[in-house]
Amino acid sequence: MTRAYQCANVPGPHLGKVGTSASVASAIKRAERPVLIVGSELTNLNWALDLAKKQDIPVVATAHVAGMMREKGVDPDRVLGAIEITNLLKSPEWGGIRGEGQHDLAIFVDVLYYMEAQMLSTLKHFAPHIKTISLTKGHQPNADQSLPNLSEKKMIEFLAGVVEGLAEA
Amino acid sequence: MIKDGRFVIDNMENVVINIGKITTEEELDEQEWEPMGPTPKPGILSLRNWDHRLLKDFPPFYAPICDMCCLCTYGKCDLTENRKGACGIDIEAQQARMVLIACCIGTAAHAGHANHVLHELIRWRGRDHPIDLGPYIDVEAPIIRTVVGTIPKTLGDLEEILNYVNQQLVHALSSTHTGQEGSYIDFESKALHVSMIDNLAKEVADIAQIAGFDFPKGDPDAALIDFGFGAVDRTKPIIVFIGHYPAVSVATIDYIEERGLSDKIEVCGICCTAIETSRYSASAKVIGPLSMQQFFVRSGIADVLVLDEQCVRTDLLEEAQKTGAPLILTTDKICYNLPDVTNRDTDKVVADLLNGTPGVLISDPLKAAKVITETALKMKPKRDGLNHLPELEEVQKLAEECIKCGWCDRACPNSLPVKDAMIKAKEGDFGGLSDLFSPCMSCGRCESECKKELPIISMILKSAQEIAFGETYTMRAGRGPVLDTEIRKVGAPLVLGEIPGVVALVGCSNFPAGEVEVAKIAEEFARRNYIVVATGCSAMAMAMYRCEDGQTLYEKYPGSFDAGGVVNIGSCVANAHIIGAAIKIAAIFARLPLRGNFEEIADYILNKVGACGVAWGAMSQKAASIGTGTNRWGIPVIVGPHGSKYRRAYISNKELSEWELYDKRTGEVVEGEPAPEHLMYPAETMEEAIVLTAKLCIRPSDNAKGRQIKLSNYADLYKKYMGTLPPDLHLFVRKETDIPITMKGEVMEYLKEVGWKPRKAIGEPSRLVPEEEV
């Protein structure tokens, strides 16, 4: 069984799936209003921005990541604390980043691992209307699906696989 | 039959009898100092309306860290997907219940400390020992005045307050039993209540300490204390006190002085006992915050280790034994299955310890003082020449045993790269290990995970020896309460916003990236003329930093409660004085009556006093109750990312919230602003916390000049870290005159873009329903 990356952080009897590149790609494809939440670990920042651009997914920059994105010439759609965006996502009446309705998929990339675990827990318990994917380094059992625990090289391959999967019709 | 009333007895001057209690005239005066307010000694229900109003504006946000409950034998109960426990509880109420339990534990720890120190001081000084906080503090004990409705004059008076504390704690804790409260909102209200009681207990503890130990009475120029591993003179016998309860260290310093040994022994401390000890004697050394505990013990520098209570590593007996230092326990809180030798002849106890008894428990501080000193003197020569840390060659050899499994990284709360550091050390490059010294909190979780049983903490410390042992810093001794004279000076500019805020750096050292971040937060706000106050581990963490000019923060900035000051208030219990300062602004500047008048005072603070707590390394249950209590008084708190594991925040939702306030002047409901926007907020990074701190200091009471100053700080910091103007700036601009002059052009342009319209500033902002509506 895949354990949480921070190995004591076992939430309970119901654990999310260990994703594959294909399963992540297919969940993103199926989503009508996904949102990408990009945090302070910065490991997969470029990949995330690329994904957002190609798939036209709105980006929320947490912590002070907006500054770094802007240095790269990318303006995030919203700047919110990790807890602020989680709070908005859990309200069914929120209209979403683009005002088109509450999101149906939240993809977390690089939010500080243990804080992300908490935010995913909130969504798991209090936002049944939303699916979650974690592509932050290390397995997150509170996400509906998340990366397995991978070496850096394998993680890059995994993420490249997601992009490939999305490119397939 | 004698009816209720007062009787003056002939020939007994100054004595009046109240039926049921004999009262002196002095006490009668006392009773008249202010009319009693509506809620003296509030019970759980007394301030429930206030809590519910707070929780409406700042609803609880839950992030369960465990999906289950295992508190009774029905359990474990799975609370996911709307499942209820066998007792009927749901996941939200269960989170709130766990928060309440944490707040009760925290309150119990402070109340335990208060009970303990008060009874010891009454034994030393007598019940009639006066509480005198010096000529510059008339409004002493602001929390006691506001909550209890009395003014304590003697140590004995504090006992009655603790009776009330103990009683409230019992009621709050009892409602966490299976099958009691079932509403998360009311669990939260109880958490807020018991945490206010925590604040009260801390005030009792620190007032007792100031009176009984003659600690500084709000001295802005309190002594600069030598700080850090490097400050310790290793040629002398070294005694180290760890914990929070200062009676033993104080008694030991007295014993050492009485015997003329002051220049022959080093007295040092870790965690809050260190701060307390330095409040008593400027020659005591401070090693550092809690995060330094295991590092220092491993260094083997201590000849005797003395533990009192709270936040002490529970395996220190084992660790002390490894270094050959005897362990002396001094309170009933920590017994470690060691023999209680309080009644044994002290010379015999010293002999036992020298002959290899690993540790003892001595619950009488005066006896402990003798044993500690005599043992240290005789132990020193026996321990001279012992080496406790591996040599660098040994570190390399140990690293060679590493199998690169990576479980250390996964066990580490901060996911530090221990494995990579080991791989480097194998090659003789100790840079990776030494880089871990600053962000590592010496918790030891990596070690207990390592299948190769590598002594990772010792390896880190050895690799970082030049940083660890080479530096000496300074910390200003904890000064205690803020003076009335200081409040008189800053009250108006704070309420009007011309001093942009009070930033209170408090709490433990579970930092996401080391001590340096607390220092950087402090520096950012001191430079910007905020009042920076600090307590506990954060006050110590701030000392471990040099500004660009080489000075420590305590050397560079004055210790006065004034714009641009960096003020070490004291230990955890001294946190009461930070809330106390906010209360005193209401009392001295706004002339509000304090007595039994909690709601009005908290409402004043929430709407008018631009203060923000930052508990960047909050770890303990005490930090939970400190923070939650601070919230009940209307002061927002930012915690570090680890604080998200407290399971609960108080977050507004500005896109969905209505910000309605009352204008007390007109009694009307008026459009407010998200100031403050959140009440308890975990931030992900230091930069986020800095920007948010500036924002959370904004208050509806700011005048135009004050709002300009606050907005210019907020906008400037936002730009610095996020690269643009804040996207919520329009929410805080009431009229054009609120716009910082230097940013006028770009702000006006932005306001036009978002369709901003001017609105009225609120005359007397309040969240209390005006009386005619009640």
Ligand code: SF4
């Ligand atoms: S207290 Fe309630 S939820 Fe907890 S184990 Fe018992 S029945 Fe289950």
Ligand code: SF4
């Ligand atoms: S847990 Fe021990 S053996 Fe494994 S990588 Fe870490 S130091 Fe090496």
Ligand code: SF4
């Ligand atoms: S001792 Fe340091 S490196 Fe080890 S788990 Fe704790 S914080 Fe991490």
